[in-house]
Amino acid sequence: MTEMLEHQAIGRGPARRDGVRKVTGTAPYAYEHPVENPAFCHPVQSTVGRGRITAIDTSAALALDGVLAVLTPDDAERLANTDDAELAVLQTHEVAFRGQIIGAAVAETSEVARQAADLVAVTYDQAPHDVVLSDSRDDLYRPDAVNGGFPTDSNEGDIEAALAAAEVTVTQTYTTAMYHQNPLEPHTTTARSEDGVLTLWDSTQGVHPVRKAVAKVLGLEPDAVHVVCPYVGGAFGSKGQLKANTVLAAMAARAVPGRSVRLALTRQQMFDVAGYRTPTIQHVTLAANRDGTLTGIAHDVVEQTARIKEFAEQTAVSTRSLYAAPNRRTSHRLAALDVGVPSWMRAPGECPGMFGTEVAMDELAQELGMDPVELRVVNDTEIDPDSGKPFSSRNLVACLREGAQRFGWADRDPAPRSRREGNQLVGTGVASSVYPVYRMPKSTATVRFSGGRYVAEIGAADLGTGTWTSLAQIAADALGADLASVEVRIGDTRYPEASVAGGSSGMTTWGSAVVEAARAFRAKFGADPSDGDEVEAAVQANPATDDYAMFAFGAHFVEARVDADTGEVRVPRMLGVFAAGKIINARLARSQFLGGMTMGLSMALHETSVMDPRFGHVVNHDLAEYHITANADVGEIDVGWLDEHDPHVNAMGSKGIGEIGIVGAAAAVSNAVHHATGVRVRELPITLDKLLG
Amino acid sequence: METELTLRIDGQDHHLTIDTRTTLLDALRERIGNTSAKKGCDHGQCGACTVLTDGRRTLSCLTLAVTQGGAEITTAEGLGQDGGLHPVQQAFIDHDAFQCGYCTPGQVCSAVGMLAEYADGWPSAVTEPGTTAELDHDEIAERMSGNLCRCGAYANIVPAVQAAAPRREGTNAGGAR
Amino acid sequence: MKPFAYQAPGDVVDAVRSVAEDPAAVYLGGGTNLVDHLKLGIVSPDLLVDVTSLTSAEITDGDGGGLGVGGLSVGAAVRNSDLAADPRVRERFRVLSQALLAGASGQLRNMATTGGNLLQRTRCVYFQNVSTPCNKREPGSGCSALAVPGRPAPTHDGAGWTRNHAILGASEHCVATHPSDMAVGMAVLDARVRVLGPDGERVIPLTELHRLPGDAPERDTVLEHGDLITGVELPPMRGxxxxxxxxxRASYAFALVSVAAVLDVADGVVRDVRVALGGVAHKPWRATRAEEQLRGAAPTPANFRAAIEAELTDARGVDGLDGGNAFKIPLAAATVTAVLRDLAASETGDPR
Incomplete structure (x- = not known):
């Protein structure tokens, strides 16, 4: 068991340390870092879905006043490593998807760069493209593993036999849409190549992973790449892995050495090259006894990847651990299409997967005539059905009970379409939430005593998650020092290596590294250190993972109101109750949870990237047509958490909270809409046309 | 084509020779070095570039700089007085009404402009016709809907704006929904 | 974006002359649509003529100007937010104030002008993307919303994404809709548009300003190059x-369907009714057939529904991606019925 910290600063709710900079707009994001005389880069994109570039005429672009360089596959620098086709920017004349970056203009101003990019004339030998995901394709394939390194399939017992023998069954198909992360800050970079050092002010979830990946692609020593990112204007997974835009910015900078080059993808370009969540087709089967006990669970998923690079979302993996049943099967099959590369988006796997499973559970409850909260309680388990290990802590039932009480669930008439107020059909729904506790293998922190203050340095990221503030709380408690006496420095490869901000692993991983460093510091220098005393230490593997399965759990409760005339859906009330270990910062944690829930509401009601199969691109590629929730869509959101004590996860007792808020939220909305209207919407988003009439 | 003009930003004059194509947003961010207003969509679809033009909230991404000679432009950087924060900014910090912070300067400017509109008696789409609106949850949410927040801080933005609203006699504008 | 010159002339006559003389010149109003389109490459003018400070930004009572008591004259430069908030508009033309407030966002309403709003262009995603064919943007190139001409489509042909597209009055060349809320609110008021052209001033009924696409979808309106909208006249309204x-979305989204309605009930029958629909056609759609059917009839939900269903007899959905837009036909019927039902209920004071 890890030695737990004594919580002093941890658990309180200090305001964000970067608050003043953010409300005044003076926190510098990647594009905004002050540099002398910057140049500007604008990408050129393919306008065919597949084919070969036969000619590129750059003469008109080069003839413009103020153009410094035009990069094309004809003459762009040859990259040292092209193993990752997504990052092999301008290395081939083959077009793999519509919107692929096939050139760039660099100019004195952004206006001229964009005009020059428009003037690059490209001719193609066009080939037919194929961008349509379907579960009836004959070329679906089984990936070797799915994201996170999980096995592609799982199989225990005999699901078909369970189905045949079951008293009650649900067999349905659920689909989630293609989603784009759409952080408000586009993918942006300011790049400069000078004196053998490439400096990237890049909007990223991890400066060290970017340094490593860029160095590999360009054939540089990691020391020759300096990446800086103190602030990120949202990411949601889309800035977790190096993408083509950053490589292009580096290439542009190397084309005009000594000059800083700024590159910001347009919102439209983000829909093509900045990642997205695959659409999913989920076949879910539940078999149960009359008392609600599950005897079989099957979750078979079809989703897409890009022909040039595989990304297999682990959609069915969380189903393996959520409920007990003797017969269980999950599988993932992929269609490789002529599309951009899908990637991480907030809770990859859990988020889409729990839509299928948790709507199916609601359907089962309805079949059984059983309360959907009770059905979940009946199928709770102390042992992770997938690994066979006990959970380090599992408080799903407590979340459901606490939530039901807080939400007023007891008053609910279970009959669908049973409550009408004026012209509105009113319903409520529930869904479970689950998210694993991840700890990344590598992260190192430095703790130094300097000028009467403690300074903790680590190359971590703050995506709006609050790292600037919460790491300071952890450092303070680990040092036994006042919060005010601790300074944290992050977001720069000058600081020790830190893992990517992904998998809700930041606090567990970086926090543990900071704790290690702080403890080593105290062990070495005691309570009265001298100026300049410094220690570096790294996160250790957690031996408790051999003995325990580690997850956070939660329960969503939603009220939906549907206009009886028009089918318009409004959600005046959401409640999420979570059991996620020790909450480091109460104020910021609440924001994380409600942010996830709000994005789940957005997924439920609004979001869908419409792929036009005739052209091969997402046609609603802007924020006017790709709807994310606006302020008026959001009603009252109540967030609660249990005071959960888990001594196994890490020294803080924390589980990670960035993603669990979105998991299950869309299912709860769909279940509430069904309760309101009697219409079961199995295809997201729940738009009014699906409820009309 | 280039033209000369003077932009007045946060109380300071800036003399520029500028491309007629340059938007006010790009003039701020790429010429003047004021990056308070953010570029989220560049097409009037997110509100991150919101500034105050002669006191009214507007979108700097759809405003050509060349049309703005003589206008008084205020960004979130210039809202506070005597080096302090504007009450709306302080309320945003207190209510944790942001996460990544990228939409925040636009939200703040929009809130300041919106409160002035409300004080002038302007209605919104959810105001019951023929009545004067109370600044409740629904009124604030509707009036602030031109500012998208992908982090999903709306549930904190509304109470922050409510808290920063000037109190009126006999109302409960500061109360929670 | 191609470079352009910028001009701010001293008066409207100079402005009209400048634009009329130069086929590549355009007027700049609030900029909310034009600047958007400049960036997307949808238009590439050589000259922008700024008219925001030239036409009137005043709203004046119409009794002196032949409009009749209760009418209003609205200058073309009046911002949407000012028009929506004007106490006279709120009092006398509730439908217009509500339509304005339903449009866009607070920031955009502070920028958009009355004249410019009438001339805003469609939100069709194919019109807005210069890499896809569009007859409105590039006559003769084809309508991508309906079908992609001459493109090899090994797995897919047929229509595109038509959620925002027309169910009434479309042609084989264009199925786009007009996106303005304000124009729908004005259409139901029998507003008139004042236009200054190279040959002088004229007045056009608002319902005749916008066109159906026919075989010339590149023309949104009946205006000729150089014509400048100088104002809108609102005659007095009864009912x-x-x-x-x-x-x-609950806010900040374009209409799937919108309904503007004026209802005047006397002695238990409909004395007058006017209905216009937005989001369903290339222009604000006056439901004249429904109006005729309802005049003199009892103001009942059944009659309202029968009337709008008669109006929608010729409505056609496009079976496009993501379910197409046929759902707009029942949606339009349901929404019109609901709006008239609620107006009738408020008229008689009946709780609904």
Whole structure:
């Protein structure tokens, strides 16, 4: 068991340390870092879905006043490593998807760069493209593993036999849409190549992973790449892995050495090259006894990847651990299409997967005539059905009970379409939430005593998650020092290596590294250190993972109101109750949870990237047509958490909270809409046309 | 084509020779070095570039700089007085009404402009016709809907704006929904 | 974006002359649509003529100007937010104030002008993307919303994404809709548009300003190059009015269907009724057939529904991606029925 910290600063709710900079707009994001005389880069994109570039005429672009360089596959620098086709920017004349970056203009101003990019004339030998995901394709394939390194399939017992023998069954198909992360800050970079050092002010979830990946692609020593990112204007997974835009910015900078080059993808370009969540087709089967006990669970998923690079979302993996049943099967099959590369988006796997499973559970409850909260309680388990290990802590039932009480669930008439107020059909729904506790293998922190203050340095990221503030709380408690006496420095490869901000692993991983460093510091220098005393230490593997399965759990409760005339859906009330270990910062944690829930509401009601199969691109590629929730869509959101004590996860007792808020939220909305209207919407988003009439 | 003009930003004059194509947003961010207003969509679809033009909230991404000679432009950087924060900014910090912070300067400017509109008696789409609106949850949410927040801080933005609203006699504008 | 010159002339006559003389010149109003389109490459003028400070930004009572008591004259430069908030508009033309407030966002309403709003262009995603064919943007190139001409489509042909597209009055060349809420609110008021052209001033009924696409979808309106909208006249209105916008988000989204209605009930029958629909056609759609059917009839939900269903007899959905847009036909019927039902209920004081 890890030695737990004594919580002093941890658990309180200090305001964000970067608050003043953010409300005044003076926190510098990647594009905004002050540099002398910057140049500007604008990408050129393919306008065919597949084919070969036969000619590129750059003469008109080069003839413009103020153009410094035009990069094309004809003459762009040859990259040292092209193993990752997504990052092999301008290395081939083959077009793999519509919107692929096939050139760039660099100019004195952004206006001229964009005009020059428009003037690059490209001719193609066009080939037919194929961008349509379907579960009836004959070329679906089984990936070797799915994201996170999980096995592609799982199989225990005999699901078909369970189905045949079951008293009650649900067999349905659920689909989630293609989603784009759409952080408000586009993918942006300011790049400069000078004196053998490439400096990237890049909007990223991890400066060290970017340094490593860029160095590999360009054939540089990691020391020759300096990446800086103190602030990120949202990411949601889309800035977790190096993408083509950053490589292009580096290439542009190397084309005009000594000059800083700024590159910001347009919102439209983000829909093509900045990642997205695959659409999913989920076949879910539940078999149960009359008392609600599950005897079989099957979750078979079809989703897409890009022909040039595989990304297999682990959609069915969380189903393996959520409920007990003797017969269980999950599988993932992929269609490789002529599309951009899908990637991480907030809770990859859990988020889409729990839509299928948790709507199916609601359907089962309805079949059984059983309360959907009770059905979940009946199928709770102390042992992770997938690994066979006990959970380090599992408080799903407590979340459901606490939530039901807080939400007023007891008053609910279970009959669908049973409550009408004026012209509105009113319903409520529930869904479970689950998210694993991840700890990344590598992260190192430095703790130094300097000028009467403690300074903790680590190359971590703050995506709006609050790292600037919460790491300071952890450092303070680990040092036994006042919060005010601790300074944290992050977001720069000058600081020790830190893992990517992904998998809700930041606090567990970086926090543990900071704790290690702080403890080593105290062990070495005691309570009265001298100026300049410094220690570096790294996160250790957690031996408790051999003995325990580690997850956070939660329960969503939603009220939906549907206009009886028009089918318009409004959600005046959401409640999420979570059991996620020790909450480091109460104020910021609440924001994380409600942010996830709000994005789940957005997924439920609004979001869908419409792929036009005739052209091969997402046609609603802007924020006017790709709807994310606006302020008026959001009603009252109540967030609660249990005071959960888990001594196994890490020294803080924390589980990670960035993603669990979105998991299950869309299912709860769909279940509430069904309760309101009697219409079961199995295809997201729940738009009014699906409820009309 | 280039033209000369003077932009007045946060109380300071800036003399520029500028491309007629340059938007006010790009003039701020790429010429003047004021990056308070953010570029989220560049097409009037997110509100991150919101500034105050002669006191009214507007979108700097759809405003050509060349049309703005003589206008008084205020960004979130210039809202506070005597080096302090504007009450709306302080309320945003207190209510944790942001996460990544990228939409925040636009939200703040929009809130300041919106409160002035409300004080002038302007209605919104959810105001019951023929009545004067109370600044409740629904009124604030509707009036602030031109500012998208992908982090999903709306549930904190509304109470922050409510808290920063000037109190009126006999109302409960500061109360929670 | 191609470079352009910028001009701010001293008066409207100079402005009209400048634009009329130069086929590549355009007027700049609030900029909310034009600057958007400049960036997307949808238009590439050589000259922008700024008219925001030239036409009137005043709203004046119409009794002196032949409009009749209760009428209003609105200058073309009046911002949407000022028009929506004007106490006279709120009092006399509730439908217009509501339509304006349903449009866009607070920031955009502070920028958009009355004249410019009438001339805003469609939100069709194929019109807005210069890499896809569009007859409105590039006559003869084809309509991508309906079918992609001459493109090898090994797995897919047929229509595109038509959620925002027309169910009434479309042609084989264009199925786009007009996106303005304000124009729908004005259409139901029998507003008139004042236009200054190279040959002088004229007045056009608002319902005749916008066109159906026919075989010339590149023309949104009947205006000729150089014509400048200088104002809108609102004649006095009798009865109660309302605007209802149905959309995919609670705010800050374009209409799937919107309904502007004016209802005047006397002695238990409909004395007058006017209905206009937004989001369903290339222009604000006056439901004249429904109006005729309802005049003199009892103001009952059954009659309202029968009337709008008669109006929608010729409505056609496009079976496009993501379910197409045929759902707009029942949605339009339901929304019109609901708006008239609610107006009738408020007229008689009946709780609904």
């Amino acid at each position: 109660r009015s309302a605007y209802r916008k149905v959309r995919d």
